[in-house]
Amino acid sequence: MATVISLPITAPPTPASWIQDQTNAGQTISPASPFANLFANASFELKAIKLLPVGLAYLAHVRRSIHNHSFEEHDKHEEERRKRVKNDEGQANEDDLGVGDEEETSELLALDPKEWKKQDHYAVLGLSHLRYTATQEQIKIAHRKKVLKHHPDKKAGLAGDSNDDAFFKCIQKAQEVLSNPEKRRQFDSIDPYYMELEEEVPREKEARRAVERDPKEFFDTFGPIFEREARFSKNRPVPMLGGMDDSKQQVENFYDFWYNFDSWRSFEYLDKEVNEGSDNRDDKRYTEKKNRSERARRKKEDNARLRSLVDLALAVDPRMKRIKQEEKEAREAKRRKVKPGAKSGEDVEKKRQEEEAEKKRAEEATAQEKVEKEKEKKAKAKAAKDARRAARKAAEESGAPTPPNGAA
């Protein structure tokens, strides 16, 4: 709002003899408070006038006047208003399903349509934030947006090379690939963005060290990896890495699924082009054969890669440690359970049963998500403890009046 006028002058050096204020000598000016110095005897001439109620500036003046705003406050309000209007406009066109506008880098615009196989089709359509999650609708909208912007007809009047429709061709190619489910699947298989990420899988040593430092690290590192690998699965839903408190069953399910991962990933996209120009059948067959074997090799490699990834995850999974620990505890608990069970008398047995039921109810109420087995085990452990306590109590209170819930 506030424009700064830049003057082409250079102020002369203030003479050393200059005194700050001849009329108000002795007063100091404090830089902190703008209202510190009030010059009672200085005033300037004013006259009353009538503004013409015209234009934006008058509107701004009226707003300031009505709300009694200073210039700064008004600037702030105007900024907010502008944002709101922009928002409203954004909402007016909100049928873009979150496609949005991505910045077009100069590299992107300089893409060569002849090299279309190497281009990132999602980036070309401005969908690099959605990638394989983009729906056909979104792709359609993104394509339309790009075409509206880059169609050669739009550029005809502009300065520069009006015949430069290279990027438009790239857009068309990207649309062709992404709108065809089969071609899109092939491209998704080798999506260059994820190919790069795949390289970044941590090595076992560092992973192990990191997990030892903080078990949470495991989930932070491997969670996104499995999420992104899950897109290749033919079977749905795909179990995800989960959290620290997952049960043994869940963890086992997870690794079971991932060891038997059924991937649709394929590598046709990387095939060498069959030389169309040559009508040599042998040549063609040779290339095809090579492509087939290459695909098979890549697929095999990919499977191996995934397997080693799962291996790695399993090796450093902090839950496995915990589960082993729990199993050990459970075994010990079992062993201990036998002893108090022999000691318990008949009446104690009844009481114990009831208390157990109560405990169960309470447990249900707190809604702890525990697997059946664990619950039972815990309950049993508790029950054993209770039984012991009850036994002690019974021993202490023998002869005393029966407990209210007792049936003796």
Added chain:
Amino acid sequence: MALSNGSARSRKSNPTVVGINFGNSYASIAVINKEGLADCIANEDGERQIACAVSFHGEEIYIGNQAKPQLVRNAQNTIINFRNLLGKKFSEIPKDQPIISAPVIQHPELPDVAAYKVAILQPAPTPLPPASVKSSSNTPATSVLPTPRSEPIPAERIITVQEVTSLFLKSLVQSAQDFLGREVDGAVIVVPSWFDDSAGAALKSAAEDAGVEVLQLLDEAGAGALVSITEPVEGLDPDRTSLLVDLGQSSLSLSVLSIRHGLLYAIGSAHHEDINTEQIDTKLVKFFTKEFTRKTKVPLTVCPSTETADKRAEAKLRLALEHTKRTISASPGAASCSVESLKDGVDFTGSINRMRFDMEVRTVYDSVVRAALDLLEGVGLEPLHVDEIIYVGGSASLPGLDETFFAKGFPESTITPFTAGTVIGGGIGDPTTLLARGAALQAQLLAEIANEDEQIHAAFRPESEHATVHATARTIGVILPEADAGDEGLGGQWVLGIPRDTPLPYRRFVQFDCDLGEEDKEERILGMELWEVSEGVKVEKIAPPKREKEEGEEDEDEEEEEEEEEIREKILKKEKQLGALAVKAEKARKENGRWKTRVQVQFLAHSRGIILIAAEVSEDGTGAPASIHIS
């Protein structure tokens, strides 16, 4: 989730608004185009300048430029110059002017209402007998009477000024609707500044009758300046003083406007009914008549003309002159004027070049400029202080007028649409479309705030309290003292802070470089003095370079004609010191042996005082600000 792509394009339906310039002789319409700029549109005849004329001819009604030729043969039924009569009582209308169109009469029924009486043809009544005479078989009854005539019947129609206006506005709105393809919801109509409340009310109700809501009646000074504010010519200060010249067919309006960061008010205005383009027309009519008589030996008396043949000849000539004037405005060459069968079946073709044209109408130009100079003197300004001249009206497109302004003391630096080159080709300074475009811009603004509260809308009405504010009477600025400035002048470098005639509150940021000397000191201080100054003009007379007198050259006539050349210069005179401020320069840097820094000064003025804040600015942020408050 799956929204079909095309269906969700439901934009908020903004109200469709137009700007209308409703002049006395010509009107124009402007809309906001796709680029968000105001555009003057042409009506269905392809005319951007729509003549304010309504003509009744038999069963037909001609409106606009088609009605103008009717002035030749059907003058009694052609109504022009009706805008100026809006809101006036019959008794208030001067009746001594020569009338070339339908005369204004007293309305036969309404008291003291001006009206026109025109002869029209009414469509004949239906030839079928009235429905009450019906036979039992439900077929038209046979009648013994002869079938009534089916020709239209001559009748008289009394039409009030307001009705004529409504009729005319309706045709304008229709043109706009045809152009836009949408209903027009509202319009801003430009009216002259002398329009009083009753005229405004009459115009508003006429517009309502025409089916268009008047968003605002905009003063012509406001409309003209709004274009200059919204689409400024490059190199024009946002704080400027502008002179608006509206040379119309019936009068000359002049306004001196203070434009300060988009806020504007009229410092002074003048209205001269005795200076108008009718005079230009009359002079040209006389010129061409003389030429016609000289060429053809056919006698023709005009201005005033008494014989019917002469009257018609004059009317024809006036119509043809419109074209001549436009040609003169548009091209530097000669312009022709041709009339078929001007008188006694003799055709006329004449031409006039720019120089001859300017000579003929010189007196009108001179009186316009004189009126402008008088107005400026009245408000205590000099032509030197006018930064911009805005022309309005078809005749203001004549380049001769602009040249006259410069010849009569307006400095070369004054920006006019001609010096900026924005007249030709419908540029932003085009005087014929300027007002309508200004109105369209204002209409758009009002449409945008349509959803806001009533308080803001009320502020755009003429009686709004928010419009009344204080303005500075004198220029206020900072003087940066200089060591050996001498006694003359201000004693330092002048930095303008708040120009005179600035409505308050006002804010201005200025940045400039500072030289802090070459010595290395502990503390460097930049002193500023806030002064109130008065603006004046220094007139310096410079004797023309003496011609070497050649031997034997005796006649001195030419030398005597050479006058002393006047050089006018703006000067400032210190009036009163308001305060002083010292800025410690902590971020100064040494460049080429001298200490330098850059300072930003903020002037913040309201009616209770001025706050002056100065701070150093450099790449690494701003320095500690120093400030004073002056009440």
